[in-house]
Amino acid sequence: EAYQSTKAYFLELAGRVTRLLNEVGYDYCPGDMMASNPSWCLSLDEWKAQFSKWIFEPSPKAVMYCTIFFDYRPIYGPKELSAQLTEHIFKIIEGQAIFLGFLAKDALQNPPPLTFFRNFVVESSGEHKDEFDIKARAMMPLADAARVLILDAKVGKINNTFRRFEKLxxxxxxxxxxxxxxxxxxxxxxxxxxxxxxxxxNSGRYFNPSELSKMERVNLRNCFQPIKELQTLLSLRYQLAYLR
Known part of the structure; x- marks a missing residue:
């Protein structure tokens, strides 16, 4: 009974927070990866069990969830709760090279976003046709690579991509x-x-590269080189050529 009332409290709180965030301009997550989703309102033991399942059974969906939930951080309340979860994750990842391999493979899903002629890879259809998706094409490959490498290094409490690379x-x-x-x-x-x-x-995620200045396009292209080198590093380190 106490568990159910506690869960109901946090779900109501999460609902209010997500609504307020939406009112000030943050879009709702189309995949419902939000605190207001009952699936993600769990106790510490439930989160430990959930992460264990994802790590021991790394299906494509499980890996996708890991790319989202491994970036958790404490905001308010006893920080030892997140510390216990982090300790649990590092403990079960030990010896689970196959899981890190699948996570690394997922980080290679978006190659450097340039065509053979060094033009930007843009959306070919839909609402954002001919626009560049800076989040999926450029930011996510870097964030995904940093996440795998920092997990493998067993470094907790750093959930910012920039700081992860600095630590690495x-x-x-x-x-x-x-x-x-x-x-x-x-x-x-x-x-x-x-x-x-x-x-x-808007969110700034999509824009037309042709509207950028020549210098802006050059600067963006220069940002793509580390993506290529990081993905080569991941492929070799985790022997992804042998992972099916």
Whole structure:
């Protein structure tokens, strides 16, 4: 009974928060990956069980959930709850190379967004036809790579992509330059998205590359090089050529 009343309280709270966020301009998640979804209102033990299932049974859907929920961080309340969850995750990942392999493989789903002639890969149809998706094509490949590598390094409490690459540059001196380039690229991409959002009064995710200046297009293209190098690193480190 106490469990049900506690869950009902947090679901009502989450519903209010998501509604208020929507009112100030944040779009609702089309996949319902929000705190107001009862599926994601769980106790600590339930979250441990959920992560264990995803890690031991890494189906495509489980891997997709991991790319979302591995970026959790405590906002309010006892931080030891998230610390216990992190400790649990690192403990069960130990020896689960196959899971990290699937997570790394997922990070390769979006290759560097340039055509053979170095033009931007844009949407071919739909509402955003001929527009560039900076989130899926450029930011997510960097965020996904950072997530795999930081998990493998068993580093918790860093959920920011820029800071993850900074930490990785400390942990792997041989790849320091690549990780610093990736961190810089991610920061530039975030700035571009924010500027496009302000200009177009939307999320800034989609925009027409032809409307950028020549220098802006060059700067964006330079951000794509670390994506290519990171994906090569992941492919070799996790032997993805042998993973089916």
């Amino acid at each position: 540059s400390e942990l792997e001196p041989l790849n320091k330059e690549l990780y610093q380039q990736a961190a810089d690229a991610y920061e530039i991409l975030m700035r571009y998205r924010a500027l496009q959002g302000l200009k177009n009064k």
